[in-house]
Amino acid sequence: MxxxxxxxxxxxxxxxxxxxxxxxxxxxxxxxxxxxxxxxxxxxxxxxxxxxxxxxxxxxSQTGSIALVIPEPDDKFLSDPFLLGVLRGVSGALSGTETQLVLLINHANQPEGQMSRYLRAGHVDGAIITSPHAGDHLEDDLRGMRNVVFIGRPFRSEGIAYVDVDNVEGGRLATRTLLDAGRTRIGTISGPTDMTAGLDRLQGFTDALGAVDLPTDAVESGDFTAAGAEAATHRLLDRRPDLDALFVASDSMAVGVRIALADRGLRVPEDVALVGFDNLGAATAMTPRLTTVDNPLVEMVDAATRRLLARLGSGEDVGENLVLPPTLVPGSSDR
Incomplete structure (x- = not known):
């Protein structure tokens, strides 16, 4: 019955x-x-x-759901430890609540502006956006919306709530580590130039070398993937085969850098010293262990989720935009 x-x-x-x-x-x-x-x-x-x-x-007038927006293609989302860490963190922060998580990722041939239209139409109560690119126009389309929080500094932050790590200081810290190890012919495999994280880490590299009057032009842009970094390393070494150190703007890219160096018979750190960025697992899997800059992902995701839930609940902001300090995680790849 x-x-x-x-x-x-x-x-x-x-x-x-x-x-x-x-x-x-x-x-x-x-x-x-x-x-x-x-x-x-x-x-x-x-x-x-x-x-x-x-x-x-x-x-x-509430749906009981929030969106996690990742404007990246499916294959990159599934292989990138930072993006997967964001998903796990937001999902974990919502456990024990009645709020459901909706995942929005960039599909092939997706019409321009589709994500922004979905968010503005009220299908979800709010959104956390990570890995934004200049070309996806999300920050311009969503500027001024109180129910949106970015993980990662937007290009123009007016009217946008965000949390981030100090990527400029992280780039400086990584490059100074190579300088302190006595390296003088230092290059970088930077992140993509349509992302503030890529540009800011490159700025830190330039600042550190400029402070000691060393050349800052040994740069090749990667795409935060191992395959892209492998190709970028070969391009850079074709131009500058004398390099004795590389700052790699993500640990995922450092995997590809190691492959390229091995292809050329170059040893780490004897021939080329390396420092990465992120400390999300790849560094500990390398031999020698990769020296890297810690990207405090857990703290960033927690702060972004708390800010969004506070805005949806009471309408109050939880303090100002948050920029966390980077820290060096020593390994053996820079010595």
């Missing part, structure tokens, strides 16, 4: 209130006295009433 599901009318009768009062109490307590709220709560517990999420969404 099917179990009877309690209705809103039964909750109202049990609580001794009107149907509209019971509905308001269930959907957020607006204009409900403390006594009526307590009576409805007791009735819900006694009857085992489960609110209808669809009806609640209509009553509160």
């Amino acid at each position: 099917a179990h009877h599901a309690p209705t809103l009318d039964e909750v109202a009768r049990e609580a001794g209130v009107s149907r509209s009062t019971a509905s308001r109490a269930i959907n957020g307590g607006n204009r409900v006295s403390p006594a009526a709220q307590a009576a409805v709560d007791a009735a819900i517990a006694h009857l085992g009433f489960v609110p209808n999420r669809a009806a609640r969404a209509l009553a509160t």
Whole structure:
């Protein structure tokens, strides 16, 4: 025999209130006295009433979901430890809540502006956006929306909430580490130039070498993938075969750099010293262990999620935009 599901009318009768009062109490307590709220709560517990999420969404203009927006193609999302770490972090932060997570990634031939239109149409209550590129126009399309938080500094941050690591200082820290090891012919495999992380880490590299009056032109741009970095390393060494050190703007790219160096018979660190960036697993798998700059992903994801949930809940901001300091994780690849 099917179990009877309690209705809103039964909750109202049990609580001794009107149907509209019971509905308001269930959907957020607006204009409900403390006594009526307590009576409805007791009735819900006694009857085992489960609110209808669809009806609640209509009553509160909320969907009970947020989006994680990753404007990258499927294959990169599935292989990038930073992006997978963001997904795990946001999903973990929402555990124990009733908020559902919707994942939006960039599909091949996706119409321009589709993600922005989806977010603006109210299909979700808010969004966390990571790995934005200049060409996806997300920061311009979503500027001023209070229910959006970026992981990663936008190109223009006015009207946008974000959390990030200090990528400029991280690039300086990595390059100074190579200088302190006595290296003087230093190059870099930078990140993509349509991302602020790529440009900022390159700026840190340039700043550190400029401070000691060393050339800053040994640069090849990668795409934060191992394959892209392998090709970039070969291009760079074709021009500058005398390099004795490389700052690699991500540990994932350092995997490809190592392959390219081995192809040319170059040893790490005897011939070419390496320092990476991220500390998300690849560094510990390398021999010798990769010296790298820690990207505090857990703290960034937690801060972004808390900021978004606070905005959706009370409408209050949780402090200003957050930029976390980088730290060096010593290995043996820079000595």
